[in-house]
Amino acid sequence: MPYMKQASPGLQFNEQSIFERGAPGRTAASLPALDVPEISVDRALGVLARKAPAGLPEVSEPEVMRHFTRISQWNYSIDTNFYPLGSCTMKHNPRVNEWAARLPGFANLHPYAPARGIQGALELMARLRDALAEICGMDDVSLQPAAGAQGELTGLMMIRAHFAKLGKSPRKVLIPETAHGTNAASCTLNGLVAVPFKGSDNGACDPADVARLLEEHKGEVAAIMITNPNTLGLFERHLSEIAKMVHDAGALVYGDGANLNALMGRARPGDLGIDVMQFNLHKTFTTPHGGGGPGCGPVAFKSFLSPYQPAPVVVKRVGAGGETLFELDDTRPESVGRVRSFVGNFGMMVRAYTYLREMGPEGLKAATDLAVLNANYLAASLKDVLPLAYDQLCMHEAIFSDRDVKKATGVQTLDIAKRLIDYGFHPPTVYFPLVVAGAMMMEPTETETKQTIDGYVAAMKNILEEAKNDPEMVKKAPHDTRTGRLDEARAARKPVLRFHPKSAT
Amino acid sequence: MSNVNVPDDLRYTKDHEWAKLDGNKVRVGITSFAVEQLGDITLVDLPKVGTKLEAGKAFGTVESVKTLSDLYAPMSGTVVEVNEALANAPELVNEGAFDKGWMIVLEVADSTGFDGLLDAASYRKHLDESAH
Numbered sequence: 137m138p139y140m141k142q143a144s145p146g147l148q149f150n151e152q153s154i155f156e157r158g159a160p161g162r163t164a165a166s167l168p169a170l171d172v173p174e175i176s177v178d179r180a181l182g183v184l185a186r187k188a189p190a191g192l193p194e195v196s197e198p199e200v201m202r203h204f205t206r207i208s209q210w211n212y213s214i215d216t217n218f219y220p221l222g223s224c225t226m227k228h229n230p231r232v233n234e235w236a237a238r239l240p241g242f243a244n245l246h247p248y249a250p251a252r253g254i255q256g257a258l259e260l261m262a263r264l265r266d267a268l269a270e271i272c273g274m275d276d277v278s279l280q281p282a283a284g285a286q287g288e289l290t291g292l293m294m295i296r297a298h299f300a301k302l303g304k305s306p307r308k309v310l311i312p313e314t315a316h317g318t319n320a321a322s323c324t325l326n327g328l329v330a331v332p333f334k335g336s337d338n339g340a341c342d343p344a345d346v347a348r349l350l351e352e353h354k355g356e357v358a359a360i361m362i363t364n365p366n367t368l369g370l371f372e373r374h375l376s377e378i379a380k381m382v383h384d385a386g387a388l389v390y391g392d393g394a395n396l397n398a399l400m401g402r403a404r405p406g407d408l409g410i411d412v413m414q415f416n417l418h419k420t421f422t423t424p425h426g427g428g429g430p431g432c433g434p435v436a437f438k439s440f441l442s443p444y445q446p447a448p449v450v451v452k453r454v455g456a457g458g459e460t461l462f463e464l465d466d467t468r469p470e471s472v473g474r475v476r477s478f479v480g481n482f483g484m485m486v487r488a489y490t491y492l493r494e495m496g497p498e499g500l501k502a503a504t505d506l507a508v509l510n511a512n513y514l515a516a517s518l519k520d521v522l523p524l525a526y527d528q529l530c531m532h533e534a535i536f537s538d539r540d541v542k543k544a545t546g547v548q549t550l551d552i553a554k555r556l557i558d559y560g561f562h563p564p565t566v567y568f569p570l571v572v573a574g575a576m577m578m579e580p581t582e583t584e585t586k587q588t589i590d591g592y593v594a595a596m597k598n599i600l601e602e603a604k605n606d607p608e609m610v611k612k613a614p615h616d617t618r619t620g621r622l623d624e625a626r627a628a629r630k631p632v633l634r635f636h637p638k639s640a641t
Numbered sequence: 642m643s644n645v646n647v648p649d650d651l652r653y654t655k656d657h658e659w660a661k662l663d664g665n666k667v668r669v670g671i672t673s674f675a676v677e678q679l680g681d682i683t684l685v686d687l688p689k690v691g692t693k694l695e696a697g698k699a700f701g702t703v704e705s706v707k708t709l710s711d712l713y714a715p716m717s718g719t720v721v722e723v724n725e726a727l728a729n730a731p732e733l734v735n736e737g738a739f740d741k742g743w744m745i746v747l748e749v750a751d752s753t754g755f756d757g758l759l760d761a762a763s764y765r766k767h768l769d770e771s772a773h
Contacts, residue, residue, distance in 0.1 A: 624681065625732070
């Protein structure tokens with residue numbers, strides 16, 4: 137039976153920028169009559185008053201709706217189809233999370249409301265904190281960082297504070313070459329120096345390498361940063377041994393929790409020797425990835441680091457009448473300080489907590505098992521036609537190489553990724569991790585069905601056939617999209633960063 | 642890897658820089674193999690004239706649509722010339738890795754380090770060995 141694509145070209149609207157819509161004086165807002173004395177902007181602001189109008193769009197409500205609806209139809213999301221973007225854990229975001237986040241008691245809270253008026257919200261934060269601490273085997277958690285990368289930054293700030301208290305200032309951080317780029321960036325922002333090393337035990341960290349580096353940089357190593365499983369989808373099987381060596385050398389172990397989806401409920405980073413780690417709630421705990429919007433990157437730590445956590449901290453007290461009271465404790469003299477306004481992005485905490493309660497401990501274990509099973513099923517289904525970078529059991533994601541198809545047909549990773557779009561699938565992560573030539577990193581997650589993964593595998597196999605029979609067609613993909621292949625080099629070299637009106641009349 | 646262009650008159654590093662000796666000056670760039678791996682180059686960040694470089698240490702970066710990579714100095718010396726054209730036309734590296742895509746010229750106090758770099762045959766061997 138010939139392969140039938142899941143996607144076809146369809147009617148989509150062209151849409152100009154919103155500045156090109158509308159007409160002078162048109163408006164979507166109807167303001168009430170002014171009921172306070174009018175003030176002169178020039179008099180109130182003096183030289184700061186704007187000299188020319190701001191050039192805002194002047195559009196009606198239907199124009200606004202159509203504009204943004206049309207643009208949204210160009211988009212691809214996890215709600216459209218399979219999104220196997222490796223390292224990103226693009227799992228389904230349960231709609232019950234959205235229901236909980238929109239409950240008026242949560243959604244309408246004022247950030248300046250006194251603690252007495254937000255007891256439920258503070259209790260939810262305390263419960264989420266305790267649940268996350270239990271899941272990762274740590275003593276305490278700060279929910280304040282606004283994203284995983286900021287959680288990393290905060291964790292390293294706490295490590296620095298720990299050494300400062302001891303009167304030391306080691307500057308070096310050992311980082312395997314498979315690490316996410318944020319690890320090195322978090323070091324640099326902390327004035328620390330990343331020391332990269334190869335994962336020479338078949339992709340995983342080799343204790344011998346760590347021992348050599350600890351000796352070479354004796355007394356200068358603040359920490360090692362380890363992602364487990366690593367970005368090759370492989371479990372760092374020597375982590376406990378490495379953690380002991382690092383601790384014996386007086387340094388700490390930072391765990392990048394980005395890949396927690398492979399461990400949740402099955403292995404606890406704290407038990408493996410990690411001292412501090414961050415969570416990415418949008419990956420493992422099903423908060424939205426969306427649009428650069430608010431994120432949440434809690435940082436978990438062992439109790440000796442607790443004094444340095446960001447303030448304020450939610451604390452539980454017993455009130456005068458014996459009742460439980462939650463308060464925000466701001467008197468934390470050794471804290472690294474505040475890393476986000478108010479208590480962090482509370483809406484994400486509601487969603488993550490809802491997910492945890494919906495799933496329950498057994499559900500979380502099952503999710504982890506399915507995530508690993510799905511990745512291995514995908515790997516087993518494809519590896520005969522597309523070689524795995526490391527042919528062994530993987531955790532939550534599998535990394536393939538384009539080496540064979542590139543040699544035989546000239547078609548490479550980027551071309552396969554672009555051709556997948558024609559088939560209605562989001563491409564996998566490409567050219568990462570950097571240690572694999574022509575890498576394709578696929579992470580199906582636990583929320584996909586066997587049928588979906590089979591459909592994706594069939595599309596990949598079909599594309600590899602196309603590469604043999606008609607390589608030029610694959611190299612020019614995508615063909616069925618609104619716009620064809622974009623000139624990525626020109627976009628990077630000569631980016632157009634803002635709207636320029638055609639005429640300045 | 643036998644089809645990759647590796648000119649015989651140059652010396653190489655394992656990190657895919659090439660070096661060309663002329664008196665006490667050494668011209669430096671990245672190899673065709675490096676360029677092929679990087680894809681379209683979008684930004685080349687180079688040191689200023691007068692900067693002192695240490696052999697084996699990073700002296701700049703090259704960014705492509707795929708990745709950002711460090712550039713490593715093949716020898717110790719002082720930067721006496723920089724390919725200013727790359728600032729506005731990084732594609733020159735794609736168009737000619739071994740000629741118009743050159744990056745810097747180093748003045749070296751001691752040119753004997755040049756002999757310690759890989760010759761073309763050794764670099765070809767290095768490429769074959771590191772191929773997956």
